[in-house]
Amino acid sequence: MQDLYSGKCFLTLKLLKKYGCARTKTSAIIDNLSRDKIETIVETLQKTFFACATDGSNDVNTQLYPIVVRYYNKEIDQIMTALLSMPSCNESCTGENIFNLLNREFVKYNIPWGNCVSFGCDNASVMTGKHKGVDKFVADQNENIYISGCPCHLVHIAAQKTAQKIPIKFEDLLVDIYYYLDKSYKRNLELKNGQLMCEIKTHKILKHVSTRWLSLGKCLERLLEQWDALKMFFEQEYEIEKKKKGKTKIS
Incomplete structure (x- = not known):
């Protein structure tokens, strides 16, 4: 049995050595696989509750806002975390513009805000401002949504301020x-x-x-x-x- 297994491994390695896959082919494979994965995620989010989180990148040329979702997968009985999309904001990064960016992705994939039970972000005023922050516009779409600021960010700020008082x-x-x-x-x-x-x-x-x-x-x-x-x-x-x-x- 072990000899048969070793023989299969040898043949597999031999075939892999002959396999060629340059940038174009690899990109095409990844693109097709990712589309299948996104379709599966979107179908789930359209029917079940999920949590959503985002944070802006620090790139000077463009601001990316990756949208990460967390949901329960009934088929495998597990909590899943996945990257839904990574849109870029080409306008000034105000609370309203960032929300519009997120909302466009939800509309594109026909995902209802009513299914989003929690929204996570950092504690910057542009995200958590009561009047013009992203949280305010998100709450307008779903008044029952739970807004969660980043606790690690708050702990870091508290520790930083405390450390400044140490002699x-x-x-x-x-x-x-x-x-x-x-x-x-x-x-x-x-x-x-x-x-x-x-x-x-x-x-x-x-x-x-x-x-x-x-x-x-x-x-x-x-x-x-x-x-x-x-x-x-x-x-x-x-x-x-x-x-x-x-x-x-x-x-």
């Missing part, structure tokens, strides 16, 4: 600690002894690079993990420096 800059602290320990066997050995005393894993202090902003979270996690050992280490360093200065004044 130290974490980026500078991480860089200073790393380079203070870097290439010093004696300091790293003393820190390791502190880690063992505090029963902390003997992990190295990570290097934060400002151009790689994703490293900030990992570096902060490592700093907090090693906080007790670092605190003990720098307290000892402070006492040593204090004694040195005292001896210098006496002499």
Whole structure:
């Protein structure tokens, strides 16, 4: 049985090596497959409830507004998330113009706003404004629709404002600690002894690079993990420096 399976795999690979598909053919295949997929999604949205979300791109030349939908697929008994379309806004991106963009897609596919039970977006005034935001025009189409601003966006803004009140800059602290320990066997050995005393894993202090902003979270996690050992280490360093200065004044 295994030999038969291996033989089939060999023949399949042999056929695939002879298969040629350049840009034109590949584009045509993707286009036809995507049309079939869109037709299936649209048929479902016309008959069932769904949630819709969009957010504008930051491209200077054109503003894209991908329309993402989330719905229940009865056939496979799963919640599905799909990209319905990605229209571009060639006018000024006001709340009304963005809504008209979305509405044109709904009309084109004959999708009723009444089936849309939730609309998700970021918390910019152009999206959530009470009088001229996209949310207002969406609510005019379906008064029972649930408008959901992005909670991650709100948490980020809150964290950003809070961080501004902290008297130290974490980026500078991480860089200073790393380079203070870097290439010093004696300091790293003393820190390791502190880690063992505090029963902390003997992990190295990570290097934060400002151009790689994703490293900030990992570096902060490592700093907090090693906080007790670092605190003990720098307290000892402070006492040593204090004694040195005292001896210098006496002499």
